[in-house]
Amino acid sequence: MQLLELPEEIVVHILHFLSALDLLQWRTTSRACCKTVDDYAQLQYIIQLERDGLVDTGEPTVASYAERLHHLHDRRRSWEHIQWKRKFRIPMSQDCQTYELVGGMYVQSRTHQDLTIVDLPTAEDETPAEPTTLALDFFSRDFAMDPSQDLIVHLDDRMEPAGGPTPGTRIIKLHIRTVTTNEEHPLTQTPVLTVPVPQHVLLASISMQIVNDVLGLFITNGFWQPRLVGWNWKTGQELFDMHNEHIPQNAAGFSFLSDSALAIPSTLGVGGFSLYTFDPRGPRTPTDAREPTNLREPSDPCEPSDPCEPADPREPHTRTDMLRPRTPTDPPRPRVPTLCTTLSLPLLRMGAHPTHILMHADPFMAGPRKAAATARQAGLATHQAGSTTHQAHFAAQSSLEEGSLEDALSDEDSLSDGHSSSHIRSPSQSVAVAPDSRLHVITIGYESADAEVRHFNLFVHNRTFLRELAAYDPSVGALRVPWRDWGPTRTRLMEEVIPSVLLRYVYGGRAVYPLRHLSTDGLEKHYLNILDFNIRGKPGDDAMKTFGVARKSTGHVRSRSAPTTGTAPPIGPALHASSSTLHGNNSASQLDFAGGSGAVGGGSSIAGGSAADGGLTTADGGTIGGRTDRSTREDEGVTTYVRWQPTTILERALFDMPVTTSLPFRRSARCVDEEFHAFELDQHRIIGFRRDMGDLTVFAF
Structure with missing residues (x-):
């Protein structure tokens, strides 16, 4: 049959x-x-x-x-055209020292010893919830959280007093608490994790990230060798400790790719990203008292001949337990993550070098927030048996060959969504961002030989890193991949358009930022801008099929064969000529369009499309970006278009050759009636901040 x-x-x-x-x-x-x-x-x-x-x-x-299908279509249209369903104003204190936004929960601290917690409203809510305030019994310099596990980790880096057990050191303490009650988390066996560092070291940069059961801490001051430590926060077991030769020189932070992989950017040479894997279950218990104290794998040819050889006392990470032989009763020594590959950035001219590389993506959550209470009561761990090889693990996460799904989606016929949607309890709660669809927004600073500094944004999907990890062959070892073999087709490089004012400006495949623009008639307008890199397809595909927009309910979308004209706000200083480029201060500037190929301050230029290949014609006679699928609602101040064509940055003082990138994206811009200093977003809303950091404006989708 x-x-x-x-x-x-x-x-x-x-x-x-x-x-x-x-x-x-x-x-x-x-x-x-x-x-x-x-x-x-x-x-x-x-x-x-x-x-x-x-x-x-x-x-x-x-x-x-x-109904779920109807909700997906409605959600897609709302985000493409920035059509929020409700708008809320939430009063907050202007004094904010630290903050975090994860899973619809916004938390801020005014004094480092208090927390103000707000459950942000959704489009289904009539009124926002009242903020709650909790007092802390320690100094919280920074914190990271996962509301789906009711988890918050506070960082306290106070000095150890002279009469303390370890004078002359600073003890970094990580307090593992619940978000809602500030109690010790019931699932942790070690409520306080500690990391000793030298007392004289000024920790200029500290960052924490959480992914499922794994907690990572990166510390550096820019001069002292950086260090990255990872734990299982439930068991308190140290998973890895990277420092000295085990971490890239000039490491500039880290970003988890999954609960068993991470990326470390480095400004060494032309700059790049080192990709590592590690075992989230932790190292095995030692059975041999002669286990080496060095953190390298036992088979490493650089292993010292004397396993009891003491560590260099000048190293700030030295611990007393490294000065004696290991015994079977000792806790297992953390392993160093496996370096799988290094992705290089574009080649630079003599004398040019990267000054900083900052990676940013939305925080991981272990699951939906409403399941957190049940998970805590059950006390269930989320450990899963790992695969026998690294490549098998990551092949499961990125099983689709690049381009195969996109090609298939491009050939899909549209489906009419004429379903009537009854009132249901938050169908949006049944979906979440796929891990491989997360977007990394990477801010890169370059200094040329004449000391001129330029800033760029590089946009990369998480799937790009996961695919490189899946291709790792242990028998070959770690490889260095030049920019030409991965960057041009899998990334998009722009001159900096997202001001580094507040974090959490990226969620899933979207990034949000504000822009002030002086129109040709001299009026100043304020725009809410969204860059959406979750675009399926490839240049040259029929846009109506690629985006699945040939539906009765979305008939306002026009095809490329019938281009329209109108005035569109600029994307920012990245793609258009500017007499005064914007570098994070959102100062008003007169922006001129230059036919899709204009000079971008400092002698650089960016090559794009033209009206001939479907670009958008502006009132100034210029064009915006190559082949587009564009819908304009001039009466509502909304413009949206898709950038298919590659762009080429000709920064002769920095790059050895023109840098061309082609990751497609949709840019949507809506004119708003007030000025915002910065925006943040999550799956269901955009949050606007004014310069006083006072009231929050929540746009619920």
């Missing part, structure tokens, strides 16, 4: 276990297969989730698949 001879309900149930790519490939095999995929909302739901870079969380919901 063939599959299609079975009852259709059974066929659909079987197909429900396929991936989006499998469904799209199976759909092309016959008309009957095509009709089956097109007619069933639960199969279309799988495809549309992949299109938007989302995954189903598995949370129970009363919404049918037709």
Whole structure:
């Protein structure tokens, strides 16, 4: 019996276990297969989730698949055209020392010894919740959190008093607490983790990140060798400790790629990203008393001949337990993560060098927030058996070959979403951003030979890093990949458009930023801008098919064959000529369009498209960016377009050759009636901040 001879309900149930790519490939095999995929909302739901870079969380919901599908379409339109459903104003203190936004929870501290917690409203809420304030019994210099686990980790770096047990050192203490009650977290076996550092060291840079059970801490002052330490925050076990030769020189921070992988940017040479894997289950318990004290793997040829040789006492990380032989009762020594590959940045001219490289992506969450209480009561750990090889683990996370899904999505026929949506309890809670769809916004500073400093934003998907890890071959070892082999097709480089005022300006595949613009009539306008890099397809594809917008409910989208004219705000100093470029201060400037290929201060220029290949024609006679799928609502002050064509930065004082990048993105801009200093966003909302850091303005989608 063939599959299609079975009852259709059974066929659909079987197909429900396929991936989006499998469904799209199976759909092309016959008309009957095509009709089956097109007619069933639960199969279309799988495809549309992949299109938007989302995954189903598995949370129970009363919404049918037709309602969920309708919600996805509505969500897509709302974000593309920045059409929020509700707007809230939440009063907050102007005095803010530290802050964090994760999973719809905004937390800030005024004095380093208090917390103000706000559950941000959604589009379904009538009024916002009242903020709550908690007092801390320690000094919190910084904190990281995961509301889905009711977890917050506070960093206290106070000095050890002269009469203390270890005088002459500074003890960094990490307090593992609950967000909601500020109690010791019930799932941790070690409520306070400690890291000793020399007392004289001024810690200019400290950052923490949490991913599931893993907690990472990066510390440096720019002169002292940087250090990266990782723990399992539930067991308190140290997973790795990277310093000295085990961490790249000039390391400039870190970013988790998953709960078993991380990236470390470095400004050494032309700059680049070192990708590592580690075991989130921790090192094995020692059974040999002669286990080497050095942190290298035992097979490393640089292993010292004497396993009891003391560490260099001048090293700030020296601990007394490294000065004696190991015993079977000692805790296992943390291993150094495995270096898999290093991705290089573009070649530079003689005398030019990167000054800083900062990676930023949205924080990980272990699951939906509403499941946190149940998880705490059950006390369930989320450890999973790891694969026997690194490449098998990451191949599972990035199983789709680059371009294969995009090509298939480009050939998908549109599905009319004429479903009526009944009132349901937050269908948006049943979806989350897919880990491989997370966007890394990387801010890079370059200094030329004549001491001129320029800043750029590099946009890279998490899947790009995961695919490099999946290709790692232990028998070959770590490789260095030149920029030409990965950057031009998988990234987009712009002169800095996102001001580094506040973090959390990126979530999933989107980044948000403000812009002030002086129009040709001399009026100053304020814009809310969104760059969305979750674009499926490739240059030259039919935009109507690529984006799945040929639907009755989205008939306002025009095809490239019928271009329209209108005035569009500039994307920022990255893509257009400017008499006064914006570098984070949002100062008003007169921006002139230059036909898609204009000089960008300092002798650089950027080559783009023209009106001939579907670019947007502005009132000034210029064009914006190559082939586009554009919808303009002049009456609402909204402009949106898709950038398909590559852009080339000709910064002759910095780069050895023109730098061309082609990662497609959608840019949407809406004119707003007030000026914001910065924006943050998460899955369901955008938060606007004014310069006084007072009230929050929440735009709920």
